[in-house]
Amino acid sequence: MSAPAKTSADPAVTGEQRETRKRRHKGIAGNTLWFWVFVGPFVIGLLIFSYLPILWSLVLSFFEAYNTATPSKFVGLRNYVDMLTDHNFLSSLGTFTIFAVFIVPLTFALSLALALLVNQVKIARAFFRSVFFLPTACSYVVASLIWKLSIFNGVRFGLANTVLGWFGIDNIAWLSTVDPPWYWIPLVTVRLWLQLGFYMILFIAGLQRISPTLYEAAYVDGAKPGWQVFRYITLPQLRATSVAVLILNLIAAYQAFDEFYNLVGNVNYARPPLVYLYGISLGSIQDLGHGSAGALILAVIIMLVTLLQNRIFGLGKAGD
Amino acid sequence: MPAHVPNAGLTRRDLLKRTGGLAALAALTAACGGNTGRPSSSGGGDGGAKVNLSQWYHQYGETGTQQAALKYAKAYTDANVAVQWTPGDYAAKLSSGLLSSKGPDVFESQFNIGMVKSNQVVALDDIMADVKDDFLPGDLATNTIDGKIYGIRMIIDPQVIYYRKSMLDKAGIKPPETVDDLIAAAKELTTNKVKGIFVGNDGGNAMGGPALWSSGGSYLTEDNKPGFTDPRAATAFGKLHELYASKSVLLGAPTDWWDPTAINQGLVAMQWIGMWAVPGMQKALGDDLGVIPFPKLDAEGKPAVYSGGWTQFVSAKSANVDAAKKFVKWLWLDKSEYQEDWSLNYGFHIPPRKSLAAKASKLQSGVAADTVKLNQDYGHTDNPAWTPKMGTAFTDMLTNVIKKGADPAAEIAKAEKTVNAELQRLFG
Numbered sequence: 001m002s003a004p005a006k007t008s009a010d011p012a013v014t015g016e017q018r019e020t021r022k023r024r025h026k027g028i029a030g031n032t033l034w035f036w037v038f039v040g041p042f043v044i045g046l047l048i049f050s051y052l053p054i055l056w057s058l059v060l061s062f063f064e065a066y067n068t069a070t071p072s073k074f075v076g077l078r079n080y081v082d083m084l085t086d087h088n089f090l091s092s093l094g095t096f097t098i099f100a101v102f103i104v105p106l107t108f109a110l111s112l113a114l115a116l117l118v119n120q121v122k123i124a125r126a127f128f129r130s131v132f133f134l135p136t137a138c139s140y141v142v143a144s145l146i147w148k149l150s151i152f153n154g155v156r157f158g159l160a161n162t163v164l165g166w167f168g169i170d171n172i173a174w175l176s177t178v179d180p181p182w183y184w185i186p187l188v189t190v191r192l193w194l195q196l197g198f199y200m201i202l203f204i205a206g207l208q209r210i211s212p213t214l215y216e217a218a219y220v221d222g223a224k225p226g227w228q229v230f231r232y233i234t235l236p237q238l239r240a241t242s243v244a245v246l247i248l249n250l251i252a253a254y255q256a257f258d259e260f261y262n263l264v265g266n267v268n269y270a271r272p273p274l275v276y277l278y279g280i281s282l283g284s285i286q287d288l289g290h291g292s293a294g295a296l297i298l299a300v301i302i303m304l305v306t307l308l309q310n311r312i313f314g315l316g317k318a319g320d
Numbered sequence: 321m322p323a324h325v326p327n328a329g330l331t332r333r334d335l336l337k338r339t340g341g342l343a344a345l346a347a348l349t350a351a352c353g354g355n356t357g358r359p360s361s362s363g364g365g366d367g368g369a370k371v372n373l374s375q376w377y378h379q380y381g382e383t384g385t386q387q388a389a390l391k392y393a394k395a396y397t398d399a400n401v402a403v404q405w406t407p408g409d410y411a412a413k414l415s416s417g418l419l420s421s422k423g424p425d426v427f428e429s430q431f432n433i434g435m436v437k438s439n440q441v442v443a444l445d446d447i448m449a450d451v452k453d454d455f456l457p458g459d460l461a462t463n464t465i466d467g468k469i470y471g472i473r474m475i476i477d478p479q480v481i482y483y484r485k486s487m488l489d490k491a492g493i494k495p496p497e498t499v500d501d502l503i504a505a506a507k508e509l510t511t512n513k514v515k516g517i518f519v520g521n522d523g524g525n526a527m528g529g530p531a532l533w534s535s536g537g538s539y540l541t542e543d544n545k546p547g548f549t550d551p552r553a554a555t556a557f558g559k560l561h562e563l564y565a566s567k568s569v570l571l572g573a574p575t576d577w578w579d580p581t582a583i584n585q586g587l588v589a590m591q592w593i594g595m596w597a598v599p600g601m602q603k604a605l606g607d608d609l610g611v612i613p614f615p616k617l618d619a620e621g622k623p624a625v626y627s628g629g630w631t632q633f634v635s636a637k638s639a640n641v642d643a644a645k646k647f648v649k650w651l652w653l654d655k656s657e658y659q660e661d662w663s664l665n666y667g668f669h670i671p672p673r674k675s676l677a678a679k680a681s682k683l684q685s686g687v688a689a690d691t692v693k694l695n696q697d698y699g700h701t702d703n704p705a706w707t708p709k710m711g712t713a714f715t716d717m718l719t720n721v722i723k724k725g726a727d728p729a730a731e732i733a734k735a736e737k738t739v740n741a742e743l744q745r746l747f748g
Contacts, residue, residue, distance in 0.1 A: 064745075067438035069419055087734075088716065154521070154572015155587060156513070173571030176521050178723045267522065268716045269724065284411040284708040286434070 061292035069288060079293035088268060089294055092276040093301075099272060100253045102188050107249050108242070111196050115203030116230075129204065133197035140258035143190050148175060148263050152186040178269055187270065190259050195252065199245050206241030210234065243313040247306065254302050273298050371399040371643040376417065376424040378410035378630075381579065382596070382666035392651055392658050399643050418635060425638035426648050428630045431463045431471050432707050433746055441633045442641055443468040447649040451673070459672045462701040463631055471631035472652045475662065475669035477594045478695035479526070479626040482601060482687070485610045487514070487589040495612045499534065499559045502615050506568035509589040516568035517590040520577035523564045527592055528718040529700070530614035531556040533624035539706045539714070544747055546739045548714070554728035556617050557721045564722045580604070594628065595691045596667030602687070609687045613694045627699035629669065670695065705746070713738035 056069070061079050065071035083089050118128045135143070151159045154173030161171045174182045214233050223229050235242075257274040264270045266279045277298070281291020377389055386405050393401035404424065406413055417423030418440050435441045448469050452460065455473065463471035481502075488495065491509055496502040506516030520526050532538065535556035538547035563569060570588050575581040580597040582588050584604035592614075601609055613623035632652050634644045651658060656676055663671040664682045670692055671677045683692050717735040720726040 066434060067415070067418065067440060149574045152572070153574045155570070155574070158572070173521075176523060176571035176723075179725075265522075268719050279712065280709075282412050282416065283409075284415060285712060286415045286438075287709065 057292040057295055060288050061296055063289050065287070065289040065292075067286045071289065075289070079289045080297065083290060083294045083297055086290075088271075089273070089276060091268070092271050092273045095270055096254065096256070096272045098184075099187070099256060100250060102184065103191055103253050104246065104249045106188065106192060107195060107199055108245060110192065111199035111245070112203050112238075114196060114200040115207060116234075118200065119204055119207050129201070132200055135193050136195065136198045138194060140190075140194060141262055143194055144259045144262035147186045147190045147259075175264055181269075183264055183270055186263055187259055190263070191256075195249075199249070202241055202245055203238065206238045207234070210237045246313070247309055250305070250309070251302070254298075254305075371640045373399045373401045373425040373638075373640060373644055373647055374404060374423075375401055375647075376404045376406060376410075376414060376427040378428065379405060379407040380666065382600075385662075385666045388658075388661060388666065392655070392662075395658075396647055396650060398650075399640075399647055401647060418637065421637045421639060423637060424635055425640060425644040426632060426634050428474060428632055429471075430628075430702060431631055431633070431704050432702075433465055433705050434707050435633075436465050436470060437746065439636050441470045442636045442645070443470055444472060444634065444645065444648070445469050447645055447653065448472065451653055454673050454675050456672070456674065458627060458699065458701040459629075462704060465704055471633045472648060473672035474630045474632050474652055474659075476627055476629040476672055476695065477596055477669055478691050478699060479530070479592065479594045479628055480691055480694055481517070481590055481592050481612050481614065482583065482597075483590040483610050483612065484583070484605065484608050486608045488610070495610060496615050498615050498619075498621075499531070499556070499563075499617050503559065503563050503566055503568075506563060506590065507566050510568040514586060515570040515588045516566075517563070517592070518570040518573060518577060518582045518588040519563070519592045521571055521573060522719065523569065523571065523722045524560050524592075525715050525718045525722065526577055527560060527614060528557070528714060530624040530626050531560055531617070533700050534614055534621045535617040536621055538700075538703070539710070540703050540739075540743075544705050544743055546736045546743075549732055549736055551729070552617065552621075554732055557718065557728045557732070559617070560718070561722045561725055561728075565725065595688065595695075596669055598668040598688050598691070600667070607686070611687050611690045611694065613698045623694075623698045624700060625694050625698045627695055627701045629672070705743075707742055707746070710739045710742050 060069070060071065062074060062076060063071035064073040064075050064079075114132055118125065118132065121128055152174040153161075154171060154176060155161065156165065156171050158171075158174075160174065164170075164172065172182055174186050177183065210233070214237070215229065218229055218233050219225070223232065255274065256272045257278070260270060260272055260275050261278070266275055266283070271279075273294070277291050277294045279285065280287050280294070375389075375393060377386075380386070386403075389403050389405065393403045411429075414424070414427060414429060417427075429435075431441075445468055452469075459473040459476065460469060463469055463473065483495065487509055488505070491505075493505050493508055494501075496505045502517075509516040529539065532548050532553055535550070535552040537550050537553040537556070541547040570582055573582050573587065577592050578594065578597070580591070580593060580601045583591040583593070584601060598609075613625045616623050632648050634641060634648055638644050656673070659671055659673065660676055660680065663669045663676070664680055668683065668688055668691075670683065671680060677683070677692075683689060713735040717731040720731045721728045
């Protein structure tokens with residue numbers, strides 16, 4: 001910030017300084033100007049590209065809106081009723097739940113394990129950290145295509161099938177088999193590969209905040225290194241990070257779209273809510289009324305779940 | 321190329337922007353007019369200045385198609401035509417483009433009644449009047465609602481089963497004539513290196529319509545009621561599951577059914593695919609290629625060919641509807657040498673004009689000629705009253721039956737419910 005800001009923030013305001021009030025006022029005005037110069041473009045962007053569309057979506061959800069964003073036929077709550085009784089929409093919520101059940105604990109456990117390992121190595125620590133973090137920089141679409149076309153394709157020259165072939169196991173059509181549901185393996189592994197590094201970094205930061213004196217004290221008290229120390233020192237100390245990782249993870253899972261869309265497409269057995277809503281509102285169906293209603297229902301669910309999580313874990317208290 | 325083109329990705333951020341508020345699309349297309357394929361200056365219809373038109377295509381798989389489309393546009397002198405060639409999810413991009421006037425003036429797509437109900441396309445009866453008789457009735461009907469013609473068929477793409485003659489001969493089997501023959505042949509032809517047939521990575525949804533027709537059913541009846549609820553239809557869909565469960569279909573191929581790579585590379589002996597791929601297959605396989613329609617369900621049934629294709633439309637939101645109509649007439653009705661070029665010089669398609677099809681020498685011999693004959697005898701075009709929403713319900717039904725082995729009758733009942741709701745909305 002500029003110099004006048006410092007002046008006005010100075011707590012030691014004395015009588016002499018009152019004379020400079022005028023100047024200060026000018027300073028505040030200057031601040032306000034710069035505040036808007038910096039923040040304005042983003043606020044405008046947010047208004048135009050986020051809030052306005054959300055409001056418009058709310059409007060659309062009360063109309064029959066096929067192939068148009070300016071509908072005229074008001075239908076009240078019918079779109080909401082339709083969506084809440086639409087077995088496809090409900091099953092997409094089910095798909096999401098299965099996905100979250102896999103991905104959230106796995107990501108949590110594996111990224112914590114990685115963080116512990118990387119934190120332990122004595123040499124080339126930066127190297128290992130970067131190596132595990134690098135996949136985060138990869139696009140979901142690109143990774144999905146690699147998973148689909150080279151690693152998990154169903155023919156004999158796919159990487160996974162080649163490896164299975166060495167052990168005499170038949171080709172598996174990973175993405176096309178629903179019984180057993182092999183498609184979950186590519187779907188879950190691609191996300192793990194992409195996001196583990198990021199959560200690992202969060203955990204490493206958490207680990208480095210734990211004071212070494214705690215470990216020393218535990219050692220003096222006779223705690224065995226390994227499980228006991230991890231269970232009673234490391235894990236409780238990581239509470240704040242753990243809560244953040246869980247919440248971020250769950251929200252990210254709600255937003256799952258790219259890997260589903262690119263790996264299995266819009267199929268009814270592996271269709272998370274966003275893929276389903278995309279299909280009915282922005283694909284060739286163009287039913288924006290039902291799509292908007294579904295999007296708002298989903299938004300409300302996400303909000304409720306986040307509030308509930310807050311209640312249980314207490315994100316506000318997590319800073320301690 | 322078929323209607324169902326593979327979707328190139330869409331980033332999550334893009335998606336959130338749109339689902340966060342669906343109207344963002346309208347705002348985006350309005351705000352970001354630079355990417356519409358339309359020339360930067362717009363309007364200027366009168367006063368001698370040339371009108372600007374934007375023409376949208378999906379991405380055709382065959383080399384040279386894009387250059388050809390550009391060549392035609394450039395050759396037109398009465399307007400400046402900008403071609404937008406669209407890789408990826410053409411249907412979604414087109415739908416959003418058609419929401420505003422910044423979209424295409426002329427575009428290719430497949431027709432359905434929703435486009436008329438929401439006033440997306442204009443009737444083309446005036447330019448079609450003189451040449452109507454030169455089109456096959458099915459190709460007119462598929463683009464007609466309430467007696468008005470809304471689109472000009474550009475190409476006809478019969479979808480059938482092509483097979484490797486040598487592989488069938490070696491196994492000592494004749495080309496299948498019934499669905500049971502097909503399942504038996506697929507099993508017979510499967511070895512540890514080769515699968516019997518490729519019907520798409522989704523397990524055969526593309527054959528849902530043909531299976532239905534082969535049982536004597538249809539998507540919708542003449543009086544617009546669901547036409548897929550007969551027990552014979554349930555049997556037909558059950559057969560698709562039987563084929564899928566026979567472990568003789570190729571799944572998880574890097575390319576999908578509309579691409580001939582699987583049959584060309586010897587991964588399969590038979591493949592469900594369109595005639596567009598014939599030049600590519602002949603290049604790889606020479607004369608080792610035969611063709612059959614989707615076989616009849618049983619003695620009572622009839623073989624079926626899906627007579628798909630693409631149709632040219634004029635957007636009702638275009639600022640220059642008349643100029644757009646004129647261009648469409650010029651390219652798809654008057655310039656027969658371009659229509660011939662488009663149909664025959666890249667992939668193979670049947671020219672919809674009878675006069676052109678009759679002299680298409682490339683389609684008069686070998687497997688292409690056989691395909692044309694099958695299309696004549698057994699071809700089914702789309703019913704324009706069948707909307708994308710009905711199509712999705714139908715596909716969901718197929719997925720549950722084919723892949724999950726669900727009870728066809730119960731799944732049909734679910735799809736029927738959605739279709740009836742749509743029919744109610746459209747026809748009251």
